[in-house]
Amino acid sequence: MNRSQKKRAEKFMRILDQAHGEIKKAAKRGEKAVVLELLGQCQAGSIELGTAIEAEEGEGFVTVRLLENYCEILYRLYEKIRLDEPVNAEKEEKNLQKARIRIENSVRNDIIAKKEVVFLPYKASMWDSLESVWKAADEDPDCRAYVIPIPYYDRREDGSFGDMHYEGDRYPDYVPVTGYGDYDFEGRQPDAIFIHNPYDECNYVTSVHPFFYSKNLKKFTERLVYIPYFIIKDEVPEHYCMLPGVIHADKIYVHSERAAEVYRENLSKFMNGKEMRRKIVGIGSPKMDRVREYETDGAGIPEPWKDLLSHAEERKIILYNTHLNGLMAVNERVTIEKIKNTLAWFQNRKDLLLWWRPHPLSLATVRAMNPGAEGRYVEIVEKYKAEAWGIYDDTEDLNRAIAFADAYFGDTSSVVLLFKQTGKPILLQNRRVGQEIRA
Numbered sequence: 478m479n480r481s482q483k484k485r486a487e488k489f490m491r492i493l494d495q496a497h498g499e500i501k502k503a504a505k506r507g508e509k510a511v512v513l514e515l516l517g518q519c520q521a522g523s524i525e526l527g528t529a530i531e532a533e534e535g536e537g538f539v540t541v542r543l544l545e546n547y548c549e550i551l552y553r554l555y556e557k558i559r560l561d562e563p564v565n566a567e568k569e570e571k572n573l574q575k576a577r578i579r580i581e582n583s584v585r586n587d588i589i590a591k592k593e594v595v596f597l598p599y600k601a602s603m604w605d606s607l608e609s610v611w612k613a614a615d616e617d618p619d620c621r622a623y624v625i626p627i628p629y630y631d632r633r634e635d636g637s638f639g640d641m642h643y644e645g646d647r648y649p650d651y652v653p654v655t656g657y658g659d660y661d662f663e664g665r666q667p668d669a670i671f672i673h674n675p676y677d678e679c680n681y682v683t684s685v686h687p688f689f690y691s692k693n694l695k696k697f698t699e700r701l702v703y704i705p706y707f708i709i710k711d712e713v714p715e716h717y718c719m720l721p722g723v724i725h726a727d728k729i730y731v732h733s734e735r736a737a738e739v740y741r742e743n744l745s746k747f748m749n750g751k752e753m754r755r756k757i758v759g760i761g762s763p764k765m766d767r768v769r770e771y772e773t774d775g776a777g778i779p780e781p782w783k784d785l786l787s788h789a790e791e792r793k794i795i796l797y798n799t800h801l802n803g804l805m806a807v808n809e810r811v812t813i814e815k816i817k818n819t820l821a822w823f824q825n826r827k828d829l830l831l832w833w834r835p836h837p838l839s840l841a842t843v844r845a846m847n848p849g850a851e852g853r854y855v856e857i858v859e860k861y862k863a864e865a866w867g868i869y870d871d872t873e874d875l876n877r878a879i880a881f882a883d884a885y886f887g888d889t890s891s892v893v894l895l896f897k898q899t900g901k902p903i904l905l906q907n908r909r910v911g912q913e914i915r916a
Contacts, residue, residue: 478533479593479621481666483584489526490581493519497573504566509558516555520548530588540583547576592620593667595660597694599629599674599685601647601873602837603706606673609766610704611652623667624648625655629674629685632845638684639844647873657686662697670698673706675722682801682838682845691725702728708762708891709736718743727756732894734759764891768898771876778877782868785830786881795823796882797833800890801842803908809843809850815908816857819886824866831867834878836890 478486496519503511527544534540550572557564594614598604614622626648631639645654674680677690687693695701703726709717713731718740723729724747731737737759744753778786786794797819803812823831835858836842843851862869870878879895884902896903 478530478588478590479665480590480668481593482529482533483588483590486526486530486584486588487581489522490577490584492522493577494574497570497577500573501566501570504558504564504569509561512558513555516551516558520551520555523548523551534588539587540580543576543580543583547573547580550576592617592669593623593665594620594669594671595623595625595662595667595698596671597625597627597673597689599627599644599689600706600837601626601644602875603673604648604652604873605764605767605876606704606706607671607763608652609763609770610671623655623660624652625657625660627657627685627689629683631841632680632682632684634845634848636681641686644873657689662694665697667698669700669702670694671702671704672722672726673704675703675705675717675720675726677721679720682842691722695725700727701725702730704730704763705732708732708764708894710894713739715743729757730760730762731757732759732762732765764895765898767876768879768895771880777874779872781865785865785868788830792828792830793883794830794832794881796878796885796887796892796896797823797831798885798887798890798892799833799835799839800888801836801839803888804839804843804850804854805846809847811908813850813853813857815906819906820857820861820867824864832870832878832882833861833867834870834875834892837871 496515500512500515500519503515523544527541527548530538530544531541554564554569554573592614596607596611598607611622611624614620626643626645628641628643630641633639643657645656648654672689672691672694674685675691676684677692678684678687691701691703703722705717713736717723723740723744729737729740731740737757740757741753744757748756799812799816803809803815820831820833823829840851840854843854858869861867875892875895879892879899882896882901884904885893885896886904887906888908889905893903893905
């Protein structure tokens with residue numbers, strides 16, 4: 478059982494203690510109906526507790542056997558009273574209490590409560606922002622860790638929900654996935670819930686299912702933990718610090734102490750300094766852990782890429798990263814023209830292999846924020862994929878692209894900060910001119 482479940486079991490033992498006292502009083506007053514009602518409630522609660530313990534600890538567990546014995550005592554007493562047989566209230570109350578104390582001691586000593594933590598990623602491509610924390614929890618013998626991918630919706634231009642997406646089948650094989658409908662949040666009350674999406678209803682492009690908004694998750698745990706799915710240079714924009722997930726989280730882990738200070742400065746209007754220091758910690762990012770640990774062993778490479786990568790020793794691989802900001806209405810024409818020119822420049826290079834990885838929400842952003850540009854953007858993507866002279870990467874694994882690439886070219890984004898961990902060259906594109914600026 479987890480800690481919350483064990484606490485509820487201990488609380489139920491205290492309720493039984495009080496109920497036994499009430500049963501004795503009612504029996505002495507000759508209140509048959511009250512006694513029968515209380516005995517029925519004790520039995521129903523004990524059966525429910527036994528079922529819960531058996532589900533967690535296994536069939537035949539000692540506490541379950543004690544609960545079964547207790548239920549037998551309740552049943553025999555119930556039948557005596559129902560049939561108006563003589564009953565010694567003092568003696569029967571002592572029998573009930575002896576059985577209850579045995580159960581209480583077993584709950585306290587035989588049930589070893591484990592920490593229970595839940596991880597709620599929504600896009601599989603952003604799993605790297607939680608993975609190293611999950612690994613540590615999963616390897617802890619005193620902890621149960623659940624990975625529960627949650628559904629999300631595209632937003633239509635009017636802000637309403639469009640298509641629903643669920644990516645639970647797109648996680649690495651070594652990550653055990655629990656269905657979001659198979660975990661009882663209210664019943665299990667995990668010790669901690671980890672999220673990486675802070676937006677709740679405030680994202681104009683996508684939205685996780687409203688059940689998983691941070692303000693609702695707070696009902697089910699005493700520790701809601703937010704780890705950003707992105708990494709930004711230390712001067713974090715103010716609006717990122719004021720999102721619902723930031724406000725509702727009990728703990729926030731960001732990639733640097735300077736970033737933590739920026740969060741604290743923006744939250745100072747809501748919290749005092751001591752609270753903010755406890756809440757926001759600049760300790761590093763799991764995304765950086767993943768980059769450092771990644772090995773290019775070739776496992777899981779999609780078949781269409783293998784021929785292109787078979788000549789990798791003869792060519793330098795350039796990771797081309799395009800961010801979704803450029804696809805907004807104001808910048809869209811410049812951005813699309815820049816992408817077309819970049820692809821044309823790389824197409825006939827024998828010494829370079831382009832690995833294009835657009836932001837995973839690029840198409841959803843165009844549809845929601847700038848639907849008039851969708852056709853032009855999709856045309857470029859489909860043409861590039863059909864010609865197959867370079868790699869088009871819309872997979873969940875950003876770290877593979879970073880590991881294989883010899884250099885980075887493209888927009889400013891959190892990918893730049895991750896790529897810097899490798900020590901390999903970085904060149905930032907300027908969408909409005911043909912010249913580039915070095916990072």
